[in-house]
Amino acid sequence: MATAHILGYPRIGEGRELKLALEGFWRGRISEDGLRETGAGLRAENWAGQSAAGVARVTTGDFSFYDHVLDHAVLLGCLPERFGFEPARLTLSEYFALARGTPGQPAMELTKWFDTNYHYLKPELSARSRFDGGPDWYFDGIREALGTGQRVKAVLLGPVTFLRLSKPAQPDFDRLRLLDPLAEAYGRILDRLKRMGVEWLQIDEPALGLDLETAWLDAFDRAYAKLASSAPGLLLTTYFSSVDEHIDRVTRLPVQGIHLDLARAPDQLAAWQAKLPGDWVLSAGVIDGRNVWRSDLRQQLALLQPLYESLKERLWIASSCSLLHVPISLEAERQLDPEVRAWLSFAAEKLAELRTLGTALAQGEAAVRGELDAAGAALRARRASPRVVNEAVRRRVSALPADADQRASAYAVRRRKQHLRLPLLPTTTIGSFPQTVAVRRTRAAYKRGEIGEVGYWAAMQAEVRDAIARQEALGLDVLVHGEAERNDMVEFFGERLAGFAVTENGWVQSYGSRCVKPPVIYGDVSRPQPLTAGLARYAQSLTGKPVKGMLTGPITILQWSFVRDDEPRERTALQIALAIRDEVEALEQAGIRIIQIDEPALREGLPLKRSRWPEYLAWTVRAFRTAAAAAADKTQIHTHMCYAEFNDILPAIAAMDADVITIETSRSNMELLDGFAGFSYPNEIGPGVYDIHAPRVPSVKEMLALIERACEVIPPARLWVNPDCGLKTRGWAETEGALANMVEAARIMRERLAAGKRDG
Numbered sequence: 001m002a003t004a005h006i007l008g009y010p011r012i013g014e015g016r017e018l019k020l021a022l023e024g025f026w027r028g029r030i031s032e033d034g035l036r037e038t039g040a041g042l043r044a045e046n047w048a049g050q051s052a053a054g055v056a057r058v059t060t061g062d063f064s065f066y067d068h069v070l071d072h073a074v075l076l077g078c079l080p081e082r083f084g085f086e087p088a089r090l091t092l093s094e095y096f097a098l099a100r101g102t103p104g105q106p107a108m109e110l111t112k113w114f115d116t117n118y119h120y121l122k123p124e125l126s127a128r129s130r131f132d133g134g135p136d137w138y139f140d141g142i143r144e145a146l147g148t149g150q151r152v153k154a155v156l157l158g159p160v161t162f163l164r165l166s167k168p169a170q171p172d173f174d175r176l177r178l179l180d181p182l183a184e185a186y187g188r189i190l191d192r193l194k195r196m197g198v199e200w201l202q203i204d205e206p207a208l209g210l211d212l213e214t215a216w217l218d219a220f221d222r223a224y225a226k227l228a229s230s231a232p233g234l235l236l237t238t239y240f241s242s243v244d245e246h247i248d249r250v251t252r253l254p255v256q257g258i259h260l261d262l263a264r265a266p267d268q269l270a271a272w273q274a275k276l277p278g279d280w281v282l283s284a285g286v287i288d289g290r291n292v293w294r295s296d297l298r299q300q301l302a303l304l305q306p307l308y309e310s311l312k313e314r315l316w317i318a319s320s321c322s323l324l325h326v327p328i329s330l331e332a333e334r335q336l337d338p339e340v341r342a343w344l345s346f347a348a349e350k351l352a353e354l355r356t357l358g359t360a361l362a363q364g365e366a367a368v369r370g371e372l373d374a375a376g377a378a379l380r381a382r383r384a385s386p387r388v389v390n391e392a393v394r395r396r397v398s399a400l401p402a403d404a405d406q407r408a409s410a411y412a413v414r415r416r417k418q419h420l421r422l423p424l425l426p427t428t429t430i431g432s433f434p435q436t437v438a439v440r441r442t443r444a445a446y447k448r449g450e451i452g453e454v455g456y457w458a459a460m461q462a463e464v465r466d467a468i469a470r471q472e473a474l475g476l477d478v479l480v481h482g483e484a485e486r487n488d489m490v491e492f493f494g495e496r497l498a499g500f501a502v503t504e505n506g507w508v509q510s511y512g513s514r515c516v517k518p519p520v521i522y523g524d525v526s527r528p529q530p531l532t533a534g535l536a537r538y539a540q541s542l543t544g545k546p547v548k549g550m551l552t553g554p555i556t557i558l559q560w561s562f563v564r565d566d567e568p569r570e571r572t573a574l575q576i577a578l579a580i581r582d583e584v585e586a587l588e589q590a591g592i593r594i595i596q597i598d599e600p601a602l603r604e605g606l607p608l609k610r611s612r613w614p615e616y617l618a619w620t621v622r623a624f625r626t627a628a629a630a631a632a633d634k635t636q637i638h639t640h641m642c643y644a645e646f647n648d649i650l651p652a653i654a655a656m657d658a659d660v661i662t663i664e665t666s667r668s669n670m671e672l673l674d675g676f677a678g679f680s681y682p683n684e685i686g687p688g689v690y691d692i693h694a695p696r697v698p699s700v701k702e703m704l705a706l707i708e709r710a711c712e713v714i715p716p717a718r719l720w721v722n723p724d725c726g727l728k729t730r731g732w733a734e735t736e737g738a739l740a741n742m743v744e745a746a747r748i749m750r751e752r753l754a755a756g757k758r759d760g
Contacts (some may be wrong), residue, residue, distance in 0.1 A: 494519025
């Protein structure tokens, strides 16, 4: 039978047990032993589920209490020097301090894992970095798995990808200088795994799917030459992109197999079939680990059957990537629309799909005819459903004029018409305020039907009144309504737009304890009802200061949903853009003069290969502009982007033509702003002056230093002052403390600029 395996499994637990345990530990309600017990229980459940599904080798090493890239820095012992932690004696509290910051040190930089919405922490490396090892946590997990008596496949992030994803602690430091000692450290780890009895190691090198310079490609030869003698069987694992252009180089590496993502890049299979070494394993990633649609099992069998006939036991069948990116099980979905539910497959169901494929290859289709027929029937029902196609939506998209994505006037003209009477360095926030226990309970009670429509919206208006009052007391210049009514910036819109389905328990980890429930786009998208204008109008009625209307942009809604796979993403994005455009018009009619259309996912969705960037950026920028173009010149359009690298797409960001862009910059000490300055970004910018993901209140001095740094590279007349991101995950005490310091820092800087002008 073909070996079935997965590249990783969700860590959070079916009931988000990891999230609850983490937050309990951070609040002092759960001991370190209690947290470790929760982790051990989740790992055991995952292994048992894989074994029950017929997985030949359970995957271990994929669990993390916060982030797997951070875990590798811990395993290697290369922690940021600025924290002063001793790697070999690292405690869990210190581990979380790396991720969340301390009163004296900001957290490690957070950014997106390739083109996903998972966030990883960037290791910080310098000429002084050492790889002498840290605590034995990784090996403890391997030992647990081996102790179950099941066959085990360990997972490790490969040395070249680890180095590529790291951050130089000094701007000009060449990380490749560390390749040899890093590879030697990996050799010691692999030798230990082999002595423990690990037969196969899945060594993840997704960086191989990027556009790599020659020096980085050569790094694979240098690094893997140091691993060969001491390693278990090595399955070189790639995903998210094709790697066929590197086939000649890869097949010379001293490994024993290759994993290919055949969901994202099926066309690479032919080249690999022709050149696969005669003793290598081929792991075929045919079950999509990034999306939730049921697989066409008969189509997959047609692909796999000739491979199985030629490779036999050297064919492994797998998920395309880790199942970290999908919810755990449909079993928990009791309220999901039954028709849509039948079209879906979460992590547990994907294990069952692998089992069906493996059985069919080994025993013939007759052995699993029922499962194959059920999958085929679901696919046919989805294609035939009248809920999928909305002709009115399609006609509207087809009838769009060529200039539908253009504002009436250029930015310079618009700026003169936007009479907002704001001070120099205006202060604002990104949109959301703390989602307190009371707010969450009220929303849950409304969802259960325990509170009626009138009572619920009265409670939300009370939250808006409180948010406006707090902001006025703090002295902020541009206010927000606080988003108490929103469970999530994408799910909220998915609940109200046609063509979307939302789950009850379809949680996916974004980072640490932060989980989201991506909605499912199954059909053509439209806006059958108003979305946000009512509460925005109410908030504006409470203050003489401008209140921002808050919308999520079309690309972020697209990227942070499970997207339909039967239509081009470009077409779906434009449908969403038109729905958001309608809401922009509604907000203007409600008297809102500033509208923020958040697009934090635009950079995230960028293809890994640069050759595909122009096409992607063309349709994504068009979608954003189509949503924003309904605004009159007097309306100021903001957008927000965070936790990604933007310098290489600055022309596209400028082409979005937002009047103001707010960006995450505090964890990188404003490094990102240098790119905006060098590019001569033409519009206004709000670089984040403090990190909202860290449970600390930055001082006035810290924020003032960042504002000063910003004023050195961007004209103060075009600068805004704001946090990095929304504040929903923070408590009110730290939120108000941080914002008070931010307002004070902006005031001091205004006085300095005014004094300098007078002195000049």
